[in-house]
Amino acid sequence: MSKITVKERLKINRQTMPEQLATIRNANFAEVNLGLPEQVAIMEAQRCLQCKEPKCMSGCPVNVNISQFIDFVAQGNMPAAALSLLGDNALPAVTGRVCPQETQCECECVRGFKGLPVAIGYLERYVADWARGHEDQLSTSVAAPTGKKIAVIGSGPAGLTAAGELAKLGHAVTVYEALHQPGGVLVYGIPEFRLPKAIVAQEIERLQRLGVKIECNIIVGRTYTLPELKERFDAVFIANGAGLPTFMNIPGENLKGVYSANEYLTRVNLMAAYDPDAQTPVLRPARAAVVGGGNVAMDAARTAKRMGAQRVAIVYRRGKAEMPARAEEVHHAEQEGIEFELLSLPVEILGSENRWVTGLKCLRMQLGEPDASGRCRPEPIPGSEFVVECDMVISALGSRANPLLTHTCPDLKLDKRGNIMVDDKGMTSIPGVFAGGDIVRGAATVILAMGDGKNTAKAINDYLRIVQVSRI
Amino acid sequence: MHKIVAKAQLSPNVTRLDVEAPRLAEIRRAGQFVIVRRGEGSERIPLTIADSNSASGTITLIIQAVGRSTRELVAMEPGEAIQDVAGPLGHPTELISSGHAVCVGGGVGTAVVHPIAQALRRAGARVTSVIGGRSREWVIMEPELRLLGEVVVCTDDGSYGRKGFVTEATRELLAAGGVDIVYAIGPVPMMRAIANLTRPFGVRTIVSLNPVMVDGTGMCGGCRVGVGNETKFACVDGPEFDGHLVDFDLLSDRLTTYRELEQAATACAPGACRVGLNKI
Ligand SMILES: Cc1cc2nc3c(=O)[nH]c(=O)nc-3n(C[C@H](O)[C@H](O)[C@H](O)COP(=O)(O)OP(=O)(O)OC[C@H]3O[C@@H](n4cnc5c(N)ncnc54)[C@H](O)[C@@H]3O)c2cc1C
Ligand SMILES: Cc1cc2nc3c(=O)[nH]c(=O)nc-3n(C[C@H](O)[C@H](O)[C@H](O)COP(=O)(O)OP(=O)(O)OC[C@H]3O[C@@H](n4cnc5c(N)ncnc54)[C@H](O)[C@@H]3O)c2cc1C
Ligand code: SF4
Ligand code: SF4
Ligand code: FES
Numbered sequence: 001m002s003k004i005t006v007k008e009r010l011k012i013n014r015q016t017m018p019e020q021l022a023t024i025r026n027a028n029f030a031e032v033n034l035g036l037p038e039q040v041a042i043m044e045a046q047r048c049l050q051c052k053e054p055k056c057m058s059g060c061p062v063n064v065n066i067s068q069f070i071d072f073v074a075q076g077n078m079p080a081a082a083l084s085l086l087g088d089n090a091l092p093a094v095t096g097r098v099c100p101q102e103t104q105c106e107c108e109c110v111r112g113f114k115g116l117p118v119a120i121g122y123l124e125r126y127v128a129d130w131a132r133g134h135e136d137q138l139s140t141s142v143a144a145p146t147g148k149k150i151a152v153i154g155s156g157p158a159g160l161t162a163a164g165e166l167a168k169l170g171h172a173v174t175v176y177e178a179l180h181q182p183g184g185v186l187v188y189g190i191p192e193f194r195l196p197k198a199i200v201a202q203e204i205e206r207l208q209r210l211g212v213k214i215e216c217n218i219i220v221g222r223t224y225t226l227p228e229l230k231e232r233f234d235a236v237f238i239a240n241g242a243g244l245p246t247f248m249n250i251p252g253e254n255l256k257g258v259y260s261a262n263e264y265l266t267r268v269n270l271m272a273a274y275d276p277d278a279q280t281p282v283l284r285p286a287r288a289a290v291v292g293g294g295n296v297a298m299d300a301a302r303t304a305k306r307m308g309a310q311r312v313a314i315v316y317r318r319g320k321a322e323m324p325a326r327a328e329e330v331h332h333a334e335q336e337g338i339e340f341e342l343l344s345l346p347v348e349i350l351g352s353e354n355r356w357v358t359g360l361k362c363l364r365m366q367l368g369e370p371d372a373s374g375r376c377r378p379e380p381i382p383g384s385e386f387v388v389e390c391d392m393v394i395s396a397l398g399s400r401a402n403p404l405l406t407h408t409c410p411d412l413k414l415d416k417r418g419n420i421m422v423d424d425k426g427m428t429s430i431p432g433v434f435a436g437g438d439i440v441r442g443a444a445t446v447i448l449a450m451g452d453g454k455n456t457a458k459a460i461n462d463y464l465r466i467v468q469v470s471r472i
Numbered sequence: 473m474h475k476i477v478a479k480a481q482l483s484p485n486v487t488r489l490d491v492e493a494p495r496l497a498e499i500r501r502a503g504q505f506v507i508v509r510r511g512e513g514s515e516r517i518p519l520t521i522a523d524s525n526s527a528s529g530t531i532t533l534i535i536q537a538v539g540r541s542t543r544e545l546v547a548m549e550p551g552e553a554i555q556d557v558a559g560p561l562g563h564p565t566e567l568i569s570s571g572h573a574v575c576v577g578g579g580v581g582t583a584v585v586h587p588i589a590q591a592l593r594r595a596g597a598r599v600t601s602v603i604g605g606r607s608r609e610w611v612i613m614e615p616e617l618r619l620l621g622e623v624v625v626c627t628d629d630g631s632y633g634r635k636g637f638v639t640e641a642t643r644e645l646l647a648a649g650g651v652d653i654v655y656a657i658g659p660v661p662m663m664r665a666i667a668n669l670t671r672p673f674g675v676r677t678i679v680s681l682n683p684v685m686v687d688g689t690g691m692c693g694g695c696r697v698g699v700g701n702e703t704k705f706a707c708v709d710g711p712e713f714d715g716h717l718v719d720f721d722l723l724s725d726r727l728t729t730y731r732e733l734e735q736a737a738t739a740c741a742p743g744a745c746r747v748g749l750n751k752i
Binding site: 178179180216217218219222223224243244245247253254256259260262263266267271272277278279280281283355402403404 | 495496499509513514515516540541555556557558559560561686687689690691692693694696698703708722725726728729730733734
């Protein structure tokens with residue numbers, strides 16, 4: 001293919017992602033984004049200026065070699081693009097779909113200074129999906145067995161990434177997962193219409209082909225203790241996520257029809273309650289209110305809509321600009337007819353005589369002075385009470401550290417919020433025990449968890465070498 | 473996969489399954505439970521580990537067939553395997569090592585009380601069990617409990633043991649004095665009645681709560697119960713609590729959340745029927 005000049009590159013407009021029509025998709029669980037056709041992907045890739053010092057890479061927590069894989073796409077050389085991408089990112093079909101690109105790689109892209117950035121996420125997804133269909137053309141080499149055994153606790157993005165990296169280095173890796181299916185939030189939290197479970201399963205199979213063993217239904221802290229695992233393995237990586245729901249602590253929270261987002265999404269996703277034949281029940285009310293402004297809230301609201309709710313309101317105490325959710329999710333939610341009750345603070349959940357939810361009483365807020373985080377602090381307006389009528393309330397206020405494992409291991413140093421403290425290598429207060437992902441950071445993002453998995457795998461490898469040397 | 477190695481019918485609607493789970497057989501303690509998922513697509517349901525045999529690597533589940541998931545489990549035969557068994561979950565029972573413990577079991581709760589009685593006896597306590605059923609054929613676990621101490625059997629119709637409810641027999645034991653602790657496990661109304669009975673006597677009373685659960689690890693909050701004006705997650709904070717502090721009204725109310733949906737599911741053949749599933 002002939003070289004394209006910068007001028008030609010600059011002329012190309014950002015391509016758009018084909019998506020299901022909002023009025024159709026809000027009643028089904030099929031993926032919203034349909035993926036770029038090959039010609040469109042190549043066109044988008046040609047927009048990349050192939051910067052000498054690509055700024056985009058500094059925005060990516062795992063340092064994907066963005067300009068390289070995009071260059072291969074621009075040339076139509078998909079096998080090379082896939083090998084490049086997979087070398088940096090163990091789960092690109094996932095991150096291409098769920099990374100908050102607008103605050104990471106894409107927000108650093110120079111093309112964004114004048115116009116729109118290169119659609120790095122769409123291209124990543126394109127290459128990853130191509131790779132899923134052409135596994136035979138991609139071989140990954142695994143180092144000779146080292147004889148070292150490593151236990152990974154939790155099969156979310158942090159655990160899976162670490163497991164893959166460690167397996168490639170020749171270590172024998174066993175992942176222990178508490179639930180009956182691996183994937184962490186990717187399978188129990190993020191809904192099918194945003195991240196199909198079959199894709200997560202395929203990414204996991206790729207890791208299993210590298211030799212990663214996954215044992216489900218093992219709850220570390222109950223089935224095995226951390227000290228037991230430490231005995232049996234040369235190193236342990238804790239990546240058990242932030243699986244503890246937050247409730248609002250307002251009256252009425254134990255009424256029937258009040259869910260944590262974790263419970264609601266687990267019932268619908270992991271237990272497949274969206275399928276009418278599924279055995280796990282879930283309430284399907286006509287009107288739902290979802291409290292929160294992050295990805296979790298958007299997912300819960302859009303799920304409730306698809307489960308048949310006629311009206312779904314997101315109730316958030318700050319303004320739209322302050323919402324921590326991915327921009328695309330907010331946009332999609334609006335298109336799908338989700339209502340937004342912004343600057344609203346829930347104060348009480350109202351119930352019927354039979355203790356079913358009938359409404360969410362809120363106060364209107366106004367934005368005051370910026371607080372420590374730089375966001376304006378919302379303050380209630382006295383006397384501004386109003387009721388969002390609903391038969392279901394979902395609390396999507398984020399998750400905290402689940403103490404099930406950490407409580408059974410008092411030697412593990414925790415911070416005030418119950419998260420595990422680690423040094424700059426990801427090692428905890430117990431030598432040989434490492435941790436990463438949400439259990440260290442608090443609820444964060446898929447790619448940060450993966451970055452922890454990747455970096456900690458390196459640190460574990462170094463640690464094992466040092467231990468070996470010091471033993472000789 | 474967890475193979476079923478033995479099966480027995482204990483009463484018209486209570487079945488015992490011995491299931492391979494070597495790790496659980498080795499480490500489980502009284503009061504703990506497992507989350508069971510029969511196969512692909514099945515619900516996750518909590519069941520108490522009623523007994524275990526570490527030599528054969530099996531745990532015992534005693535299941536009352538009340539709805540779709542429990543009915544499907546008790547329909548399984550030896551040689552078939554349950555796909556997922558996760559645990560042991562929940563806190564082990566708080567035990568006493570001397571003195572007199574009264575273990576009250578109603579219905580399938582008798583199966584849950586059995587491992588507690590066993591552990592109390594091993595710890596050195598004297599155990600009296602009070603168990604009940606509608607009539608003779610509904611009384612379960614009597615021989616097993618007899619091995620551990622005195623057993624008072626009550627039947628509603630007087631066809632076996634004493635005529636009357638377990639509460640009456642328990643009241644007499646309390647009145648006679650010398651009871652240090654009571655464990656009451658069974659239907660919510662029974663546990664509430666026993667807790668009300670022991671309160672004036674100031675006898676510590678442990679009940680085991682059975683809210684609807686999903687993960688069993690504290691992740692979803694669906695199992696929330698009220699204990700002493702606080703919300704607790706039964707799967708990780710319990711399932712056993714001080715019966716004098718439990719909000720039984722809340723528990724029985726929350727247990728009705730899926731009643732309509734479950735009844736529809738129970739009424740239909742598996743997979744065949746969708747009637748009523750989106751009613752509520
Ligand atoms: C609904 C929802 C939507 C989200 N959307 C996005 C998004 O669009 N983009 C984005 O970047 N991020 C998103 N996030 C955040 C992101 O999913 C998390 O930051 C990320 O999954 C954290 O990864 P992790 O590996 O640390 O933990 P997790 O994904 O939480 O995985 C932890 C795993 O460990 C298991 N486990 C827990 N305790 C034990 C134990 N004791 N023994 C064994 N196993 C155990 C858990 O069952 C789980 O499978 C979302 C989160 C939620 C809940
Ligand atoms: C910690 C714990 C330990 C348990 N141990 C045992 C045990 O050892 N043996 C046993 O037989 N059962 C036990 N249970 C109860 C058992 O989990 C439920 O009976 C089961 O989940 C019902 O599922 P189903 O699909 O068969 O019935 P469903 O169709 O879900 O329900 C049928 C009917 O039972 C009611 N119901 C639903 N869930 C419960 C519940 N958790 N408790 C009481 N009623 C309920 C419903 O409202 C409905 O009316 C335990 C529960 C808990 C929380
Ligand atoms: S992993 Fe995420 S942040 Fe990194 S390049 Fe891909 S989409 Fe961007
Ligand atoms: S900053 Fe933008 S234009 Fe430059 S290499 Fe990265 S993606 Fe391409
Ligand atoms: S069952 Fe989910 S938190 Fe207890």
